Amino acid sequence: MKGRTIILDHIQDREAAALMVDGKLDDFLIAGDAPPPGTIYRARADRPVKGQGGMFLSTPDGPAFLRQVKGLAPGEQLLVQVTGYAEPGKAIPVTTKLLFKSRYAIVTPTAPGLNVSRSIRDEDERDRLLEIAHEEMDASDHGLILRSCCAGADAEDIAEDIASMAALATQVLDDPGTGPEMLTEGDTPHALAWRDWTDPAEIVTEPGGFETHSVLDALDQVRGISEPLPGGGHLYIQPTRALVAVDVNTGSDTSLAAGQKANFACAKVLPRALRVRGLGGQITLELAPMPKKDRRGFEASLRAAFKADSEETTLAGWTPLGHFELQRKRGRVPVAEVLK
Structure with a gap:
C-alpha cells in the first residue's frame, strides 16, 4: 500500500498510534505507566546529590531528578517538566525550562x-x-x-x-x-500523533484499525530482536539493563564489500528500528568488518539518517574496539516493556 496512513487505536487496553508509510510501520506511539514527557509538576526540592550537581525532587508520581541546580535549597517549590522516561527504579527526569x-x-x-x-x-x-x-x-x-x-x-x-x-x-x-501537584499532563499517543505527524496522510480512527492495516503484524517483528536489512543482512537489537546492543550481520552476502554494504544499510535503517521499538539511552553498534577508510562515510550516512528522526540522538563516536556509540533521548516507552 502506497502513501501515509495514521491509525489511532488501542492495544492491550492502551491507547496507541501507528504511522504506516508505503505499507511499512514507520513510527509507533503507545501509552505507558509512567508520566509522559511534557507533564508539568509543582515540585518540592528534597535533597541534593553530591558530586552530580543535581537535586532529587518530590512529585505526586514519585521522586524526580533535576540536573544542574544552582541556588536551590531543600524545601523550596518550583515548576518542572518531564523530559523523558526513566529506567525502571530510577527517578523521573525533569527540567525547569518549560515548553x-x-x-x-x-x-x-x-x-x-x-x-x-x-x-x-x-x-x-x-x-x-x-x-x-x-x-x-x-x-x-x-x-x-x-x-x-x-x-x-x-x-x-x-x-x-x-x-x-x-x-x-x-x-x-x-x-x-502549594505543595507537590501535577499541573498539566503530557500528551497521549493520539494527541502526539496529531501534534507531530503533520505530513498529509489518511487518518483511520475506527476500532480494529491496527488489525486491518497490518500494524499488529508489524508489531510482532518490533517485539523481536531482528530487523532485516536490504541485501539480506540483519540487525540484532537487544536492550540490556546497561545499554542497547546492536549487532550488524551480513547474512548470506560473502562478497568483499559485504561488511561495508551492511553497515551503510544499518545507518539508514537504524533510526526507524529504534523509533518503533521506543528505545533510547546508550546504544552500542557492533558493526560488520569494513576498512577504516569507510568510517567517515558511515558516520556521515548515520548523521544524515538521524537528522530527520524525532528523538534527539548524539553520535558519540568510535571505541578502541571499533564499536560505534550513540546516546539517544529516552522519549518513548519501550514497546517490549508494555506489550507482553
Whole structure:
C-alpha cells in the first residue's frame, strides 16, 4: 500500500498510534505507566546529590531528578517538566525550562522572542507567520516558536493554537497552589500523533484499525530482536539493563564489500528500528568488518539518517574496539516493556 496512513487505536487496553508509510510501520506511539514527557509538576526540592550537581525532587508520581541546580535549597517549590522516561527504579527526569508545545506553536516562557522554524525559507511566508505571531503574542511576555508545519496552514488555525498554548502557559505559571501537584499532563499517543505527524496522510480512527492495516503484524517483528536489512543482512537489537546492543550481520552476502554494504544499510535503517521499538539511552553498534577508510562515510550516512528522526540522538563516536556509540533521548516507552 502506497502513501501515509495514521491509525489511532488501542492495544492491550492502551491507547496507541501507528504511522504506516508505503505499507511499512514507520513510527509507533503507545501509552505507558509512567508520566509522559511534557507533564508539568509543582515540585518540592528534597535533597541534593553530591558530586552530580543535581537535586532529587518530590512529585505526586514519585521522586524526580533535576540536573544542574544552582541556588536551590531543600524545601523550596518550583515548576518542572518531564523530559523523558526513566529506567525502571530510577527517578523521573525533569527540567525547569518549560515548553508548551502544540501542532503549530511552541510557547517558551523562559526564552522570550518570536521565531519561525528555519525550515520555512520563503520570506513572504515568514512575514505572514510573524504577523500572526505578533497579533496573538503582543500582550504576552512569553517566547514563541512557530513550527515548520505552519507553512501554508490556515491563519485562524495557527492563531487559535498560539492563543491556546499562551493561555495554558499563563495559567500554569500563575498557579497559586502549594505543595507537590501535577499541573498539566503530557500528551497521549493520539494527541502526539496529531501534534507531530503533520505530513498529509489518511487518518483511520475506527476500532480494529491496527488489525486491518497490518500494524499488529508489524508489531510482532518490533517485539523481536531482528530487523532485516536490504541485501539480506540483519540487525540484532537487544536492550540490556546497561545499554542497547546492536549487532550488524551480513547474512548470506560473502562478497568483499559485504561488511561495508551492511553497515551503510544499518545507518539508514537504524533510526526507524529504534523509533518503533521506543528505545533510547546508550546504544552500542557492533558493526560488520569494513576498512577504516569507510568510517567517515558511515558516520556521515548515520548523521544524515538521524537528522530527520524525532528523538534527539548524539553520535558519540568510535571505541578502541571499533564499536560505534550513540546516546539517544529516552522519549518513548519501550514497546517490549508494555506489550507482553
